[in-house]
Amino acid sequence: AIRLRTEKDIWQNLHEFPMHESQDPEPFPHKNFLRELLGVQPYSVVSQSRVYVQQLTHQTIHGQFIQVSIPKAVSIPGTFMPVAKKDLTRYAFPRMLNTFLEEEIV
Secondary structure, eight states, rough: OOOEOSSSTTTTHHHHHEOOSSSOOSSSHHHHHHHHTTOOOEEEEEEEOOOOEESSSEEEEEEEEEEEEEOOOOSSSSSSSSSOOOGGGGSSOHHHHHHHHIIIII
16 A cells, blocks of 8 residues: 655655554564554465665664565555556656665565
């Protein structure tokens, strides 16, 4: 699932996956995040990516991607829309997400 960013920042009008933002460098508690996102829907973690780094003028962004498999379609809160893996190349993403998609998905 992806959504279009509408916030007025450098990623405006680019797409993103559901994400968790934190200032904390500790390992990401993905089980809690996924439970909040998916509710009681069963899921399995398919893979966890390496840490990607994007240097901006005023900060360094570190990102890690967790691929999840779910047995059936699920409604994700907010403005997210389901997109087939093969169709992800049709959407504009921030550089870090494009790098991840090129290396591990598409």
